[in-house]
Every structure is written in structure tokens, then in C-alpha cells.
Amino acid sequence: MLDLAKHVVLCALLGCVYASCPPRCECSEAAHTVKCVSRDLRSIPTGIPGYTRNLFITGNQISRIGPESFKGLDNVTNLSLSNNRISEVESHTFTGLRSLRSLDLSNNQLAVIHPEAFIAQNQSLRELNLSRALYNHSSVMDLANSLRWSSLGNLRSLDLSHNSLIFLPSRIFSHLSSLQRLQLSNNSLVAIHNSTFSGLERLQELDLTLNALKTVPEEGLRELDSIYPATLLLGENPFMCKCGIEPFALWLNRSQERISDAEDLVCAFPASMRNTSMLAVGTLTLGCHQRNVGADLALQTSYVFLGIVLGFVGLIFLFVLYLNRKGIKKRIYDMRDACREVWDGYHYRFEIDSGPRLSQVSTNADM
Template sequence: FVSNMLDLMQRVVFCALLGSVCASCPPRCECSEAAHTVKCVSKDLRGIPAGIPGYTRNLFITGNQISRIGPESFRGLENLTSLSLSNNRISEVESHTFLRLRSLRSLDLSNNQLAVIHPEAFTVLSQSLRELNLSRALYNYSSVKDLVTSLRWSSLGTLRGLDLSDNNLIFLPPRMFSHLNSLQRLQLSNNSLVAIQNSTLSDLEQLEELDLTLNALKTLSEEGLQELDSLPRAAVLLGDNPFTCMCGIEPFALWLNRSQDRIRDAESLMCAFPASMKNTSLLAVGSLTLGCYERDAGADLALQTSYVFLGIVLGFIGLIFVLVLYLNRKGIKKRIYDMRDACREVWEGYHYRFEMDSDPRLSQVSTSADV
């Protein structure tokens, strides 16, 4: 009897433990304790579900209708190392949302609509975060400015990879990445960047990969080239940009030839404009368009010649004019005297009439005559 009771109690305890494990998985989610993984994919969730098991290391909450996340969203998940929140329509990330996730190394917020990013949104107590994916996640330029503040205040000094691709970025705020001293990979592809400037890439000495493909770069200015030169370890990708191969692109083309070991796709870079240069290798542009300066020098010489010829013609005309004046000096002098005498007579006539009109005696005589 005693042995039967012990066996029954063991079964009850086992069932209770089994039930607790089963109950620990949130509704509409799939949990695997063996894989330390929880998936809540495309379940129309409106918030982060409660009751996520503490053993979870990999959490996938994607394809839902979650609008905001905050500090209360991930309590009790100190073991979490990888968190994917992509495609949830998240618009707001509050400060300290991930603060207690001591083991968090990878955070994916791609394909969201981040309009408000609070200053310490990405702060993690142990500074364990290594990968941050914000591809197709920023709602507008205001959110870009919020992101800059958050990158500065969230203590991301150990971040290794940052993905900002597909965000319609036209230009980057000054010193945007200056607080990410350990950054090794920066993805800026498929945006609308028109220039690299304002010390955007300063203090990224550890950067190993920079992806600038599929942007709107027509050339790279001297300032942009200096910024790229400040990344001695970085391999750069520049493909699929609308490079305009006209006069002035030579410094970029020459720099490209010198930097082929760092520009991974240098040999595939082609001119997009003008039509006469389309599909011409940028590596060959330096020698092809140096003629711009030769043509400019020829144009300057022609312009200078025109100025000299014009000066000679004007000088010749002036000389003829002076000669005519000299030959007709007597007649001109007589005409000047005649004009002077005529003007004097007219002036004396006006002066006489003025004296007549202003004499009171004459006005009285005129009045008596009328009577």
C-alpha cells in the first residue's frame, strides 16, 4: 500500500510539473524548452504576451499588431540572448525597454514604423548588445534624430553591427555614429544618401565593413573621401549608385584607383550619366576625363585672345574718335561758343521776365490800366 501511495504521489508531482511547463507557454505561442525558444508569429497580438518562460533564450514575436514596447514588456527574461520584433508596426520604444535583458546580444526591430525612440531605448545593464537591426524601421527624419540621441545615451559602446538599410535616408546627422567605438559592420544600403559629410563616420576606427550600395551618390566630394580614408580597416561597397562622370569626378576616380584594395566592388562600378559615358568603368574615368581640364585651358586661352582682340578694336576706335575731335577742333569750338551764347540769351530772357513779374510798381500800373 505504501509503495502504491508513493508511486501515485510521484505521478501526481510529475503531472503537476508537466502541467506547469505546458501552462508556462503563452497562448498563441509555440515554446520549446529543449531549444530555449519561443515563437509568437503572425498571431495578431496587440502587446508582448505575458508568461514567457524564463528559460527562453531566443524569442520571436513577429508579424503582429504591437504599437509600443516599454520596460514592463520583457520582465523575467534575463536569459534572453536573441530578440526578434520585426514586422509588428511598433511606433514607440520607451527608455529602458531592454534594461533587464542582461544577456541580450541581438535585437531585430526591422520592418516597423518607429516614430518615437526615447533617449535610452537601447540601454542594457551589462552592455551586452552586439547586433542592432533597424532595417526599414524608421518612420521619418524625426525618428532619425531620436535615434541619434538614443545611440548617444544608450551606452552602445560594445555594439558590433548596425543595420540602417532601406530607411529612405537622404543625409546623416553630424557625428551620428561617434559613440559606437566598437562598431565593425555598418549597413546603409538602399537609402537615398547624396553625400558623405559632416564627420558622419568619425571615430569608427574598428569598422570593417561599410555598405553604401543602392544610394543616390553621384560622386564623392573631397570631404567624403577624407571620411572614408579615416576608416583604415573598412571594406567599402559602392555599387548601384548613379555616378555622374563629368568634369570634376577625376579626384574620386583617382582615389578609387588608389583604394581598390578597400573598395570590394571597384571593378564593377560604372558611370550612369551622361549617356555618352554610360557603362564606362569608373576606374578608367580618371584618364578619360582629364581632357576636361585641357578643354578648359583651351577655352580660357580663346577667351583671353578674344579679350585682347576686343581691347585692340576698342583702342583703335578711341584713337579715331580722338583724331576726329582734333581735326575738327575749330568747328567744335565755334559750335560750343554758339551754344553758350544761345543759352545765355535764353537765360537773360527768362531773367528779365522774372524781374518784370516780380516788380510791384509794374503790377500796380497794370491794375490801373485795367480799371
Template sequence: MLDLAQRIVFCALLCSVYASCPPRCECSEAAHTVKCVSRDLRSIPTGIPGYTRNLFITGNQISRIGPESLKGLDNVTNLSLSNNRISEVESHTFAGLRSLRSLDLSNNQLAVVHPEAFTVQNQSLRELNLSRALYNHSSVMDLATSLRWSSLGTLKGLDLSHNGLIYLPSRIFSHLSNLRRLQLSNNSLVAIHNSTFSGLERLEELDLTLNALKTVPEEGLRELDSLPSADLLLGENPFTCSCGIEPFALWLNRSQGRIGDADGLVCAFPASMRNTSMLAVGSLTLGCHQWGAGAALVLQTSYVFLGIVLGFIGLVFLFVLYLNRKGIKKRIYEMRDAGRELWEGHHYRFEIDSDPRLSQASSSADV
């Protein structure tokens, strides 16, 4: 009889646990985990158990999330919403998840990111994954505003890889003062400008591999030097080893201790320099300085020669004027007299036309 009672209690507990799991989801109280993977869900399911710490809602058809989507999930620390085709994240969507430490929004289509989309109570968020998450590169302006307004002062890791980013707005990371890891690989960044990484003095890892950097000008080098503690990755960029690359090559040799893939950095263009180590470019003779010195000498010589020629022409002209001074003076007088006669003729004609008596006489003659 006791054994039967125990079985009934066990079944009741089992049924209650099963009943608390949302439809089309898998729940494990022991692992504090709920998974709703590839279930064609159109919204965040309701009835997620309060014990949930790890919540995986991935591979569904959820287009928008807002504050009402994640109510009552105070214990969730790891939330994955990847691959859901999410296009809009409203402000304070995650504000109720006061224990949230890791948020994965990768592989979505974020076109609208509201200013306080990533605000979390107690600023508990440590990891934010936005890899392959932005709908297009124009969404980066929304993202910049959200990173500024979402109170992410305790964020440690940010992944923005595989987003086709062409540029980064100035000071986009300035409010992420505690960021340690920044992933920017597999984008289309063509330059590093002043204030690109402003505010990231504590950064420890910066991945810029597989972008479109042909060189890093002095402005960009100063920006990278403003990250004194960061280990850098710069591989798989199409570096062009022409004269303009020399300051960058010299900087690489000076800073190779903090560049994790320095030995693997090679020239992509021109063809004659392809696969040449970037560390060797600084010591190679590209002909830049020699050409520049020679060109400067040639240019200076040309200026001197041109000055001599122009001076000689000027002297000849003055000499010709001197020899023909009488004829020139006579010609000037003749032009003056001709102009005076022309002026007097016009003046006389004007007086005739303006005399009313002459006008009346002319009218009577016509009658």
C-alpha cells in the same frame, strides 16, 4: 506504485512548464527559447519564463513598446521584435534586459524614437537591426538623437538598410566608437559629406551598395579615407562618368584593395560610357583637361582682343573730342548761360510770389 509516482511527478513538471508559457506562444526550456509568431498580439505577452534567452515576438500588431513591456527578462540575450508595425519606442524600453546582446526591430514603422530608446544596462548590446524599420526618412533625426543618447559605446553592428534614407545627419554615428559593421545598402543616399562617418575609426565593413551616388566628390573621398580599416562596398550606384568623375575614378584605382566590389563598378551614364569599368575611366581620355586647356587659351585670347578693341575705341573717342574741343567748349558755355537765365527767372518769380504787398494789391484788384 513507484512507477505511478514517477509518472505523476513527470506530468506535474510538464504541466508546470506548459502553464508558464504565455498564451499563443511556443516555449522550449531546453532551447531557452520562446516564440510568439503571427499571433495577432497587440502587446508584449506577460508571463514569459525566466529561463528565456531567445525571444521571438514577430508578425503581430504591436504599435508601441515601453519599459513596462519587457519586465523580468534578465536572461534574454537575443530579442526579435520584427514585423510588428511598431511605431513608437519609448526611452529605457530595453533598460531592464541586462544581458541583451542582439536586438532586431526590422520591418516596423518607427515614427517616434525617444532619445534613450536603446539604452541597455551594462551596455551589453552588440547588434542592432533597423532594416526597413523607419516609417520615413524624416525619422532619421529621431534616430540620430537616440544613437547619441542611448549609450551604445559597445555596439558592433548596425543595419540601416532598406530605409529610403536620402541623407545622414552630420556626426550621426560619432558615439558608436566601437562599431565594426555598418549596413547602409538599399537607400537613396545621394552624397557623402564631411563628418558623415565621424567617430567610426574602428569600422571594418561599410556597405553603400544600391544607393543614388552619381559620384563621390573630394569631400566625400576624404571622409572615406578617414576609415582606414574599413572594407567598402559601392556597387549598384548610378555613377555618371562625366568630367567630374575623374578624381573619384583615380581614387578607386588607388584604393581598390579595400573596395570589395571594385572590379564590378561601372558607369551608368552617359549612354556612350554605360557599363564601362570605373577603374578604366581614370585612364580614358574624357577630353576634360584638353577641353579645359583649349577653352582657357580661347578665353585668354578673347580677353586680349577685347582689350585691344576697347583701347582703340577709347583713342578714337579722345581724338574726336580733341578735334571738336572749340565747339564742345562753346556748347558748354551756351548750356551754362541758358541754365543761369532759367534760374534767374525762377528766382524772380519766387520773390514776387513771396512779397505780401503784391499779394494784397492782387486781392484788391480782384474785389
């Protein structure tokens, strides 16, 4: 009877544990884990056990999340919401997750991110994964505003890879003062502007591989120097090795200790320079210095020659005028007399036409 009673109590306890697991989810109290993977869920399920530390809700059809989605989950430290087609994150969505340290929103379609979306208590979040998460370019501005309003002062890692980013708003990371690792790989960034990485004083690694950087102008080089001594990754960019890239090439040689893949950086264009090491690119390789000197010399010579020709033509013209000064003077006098006669004729005719009596006399005289 005693053994039977123990079994009944054990079964009852197991039943309670099983009953506390949301439908279409798998729960493990021993591992403090709840998984709701590819269950065609339309919203965050209710009844998630309070013991949960690792919560995986992935591969579903959830379109939005808000403050009511994670109530009572004070113990959750790792939350994965990847591949759910989430398009909207409301303000204070994660406020109730007091212990949250890792948040994965990758592979979603975030079109609307409210300004206070990432405000959380205790600033506990350390890792934020937004890889393949942004739906369009306008959501980048939403993200910038939410990062400025956020309580992510202790964030260590931010993943923004595979988002087709063309640009980054100025000072987008300025409130992430503790950020150590920033992944921007597999985007379409064409330039690095002033204040792009402002505020990242503790950054240790910046990944810019597989973007659309053809060169990095002096403004961008100053920005990269501002996050010294962070390690940089610049591989798989279509660098254009033509005149004007020399400052970037010299900077690469000077900063090799910071660039993990410096020896793998090669020219993509033009065809004659393809696969040439960026470290070997310089004024001697491109011949820009010599060509510029030759061009300047040729231009200066052309100007001097043109001046001499024009001066010679002017002297000839003045000499011709001098030789024909008498004839020119006579022609000028003749033109003056002819003009005077024409003017006197017009004046006489005007007086006749304006005086009726004189006009009549003139008419009778003609008769």
C-alpha cells in the same frame, strides 16, 4: 504502482512546463526558446518562462513597447521583434534584459524613439537590426538622439538598410566606438558630409550599395579616409561621369584594396559613358583638361581682341575731335552765348513781374 507514480510526477512536471508557456506561443525548455509568431498579439505576452534565451515575437500587431514589456527576462540573449508594426519605443525598454546580445527591430514602423530607448545594463548588446524599421525622416533624428544617449559602447553590428535615408545627421555614430559593421545599403543617400562617420575608429566594413551617390566630393573622400582601413562597398550607385568626377576616380584607383566591388563600379550617366568602368574614368577619357585649356585660351584671345578694337575706336574718336577742334570750339561758344541771352531774358522778366510799379509802367507803355 511505482511506475504509475513516476508517470504521474512526470505528467505533473510536463503540465507545469506547459502551463508556464504564454497563450498562443510555443515554448521549448530544451532549446531555451519561445516563439510567438503571427498570433495577432497586441502587446508583449506575460508569463514568458525565465529559462528563455531566444525570444521570437514576430508578425503581430504590437504598436508600442516599454519598460514593462520584458521584466524578469534576465537570460534572454536573442530578441526578435520584427514585423510587428511597432511605432514607439519608450525609454529604458530593454533595461531589464541584462544578457541581451542581439536585437532585431526590422520591418516595423518606428515613428517615435525616445532618447533613452536603447539604454541597457552591462552594455551587453552586440547586434542591432533596424532594417526597414524607420517610419519617416523625422524618426532619423530620434534615432540619432537615442544612439547618443544609448549604452551601446560594445555594439558590433548596426543595420540601417532599406530605410529611404536621404541624409545622416552629423556624428550620429560617434558613441558607437566599438562598431565593426555598418550597413547603409538600399537607401537614398546623396552625399557624404564631414563628421558623418566620426567616432567609428574600429569599423571594419561599410556598405553603401544601392544609394543615390552621383559622385563623392573631396569632403566625402576625406570622411571615407578617416575610417581607414575599413572595407567599403559602393556598388549600384548612379555615378555621373562628367567633368568634376576626376578626384573621385583617382581616389578609387588609389583605394582599390579597400573597395571590395571597385571593379564593378560603372558610370550611369551620361549615356555615352554608361557602363564605363569607374577605374578607367580620368581626364583623358572625359577630355575635361583639354577642353578647359582650349576654353581658357579662347577666352583670353577674345579679351585681347576686344581690347584692341576698343583702343582703336578710342583713337579714331580722339582723332576726329582733333580735326574738328575749331568747329567744336565755335559751337561751344555759340551755345554759351545763346544760353546767356536766354538767361538774361528770364532774369529781366522776373524783375518786371516782381515789381508792381515797374509792372504798371510797363503796362502803360504798352498801351
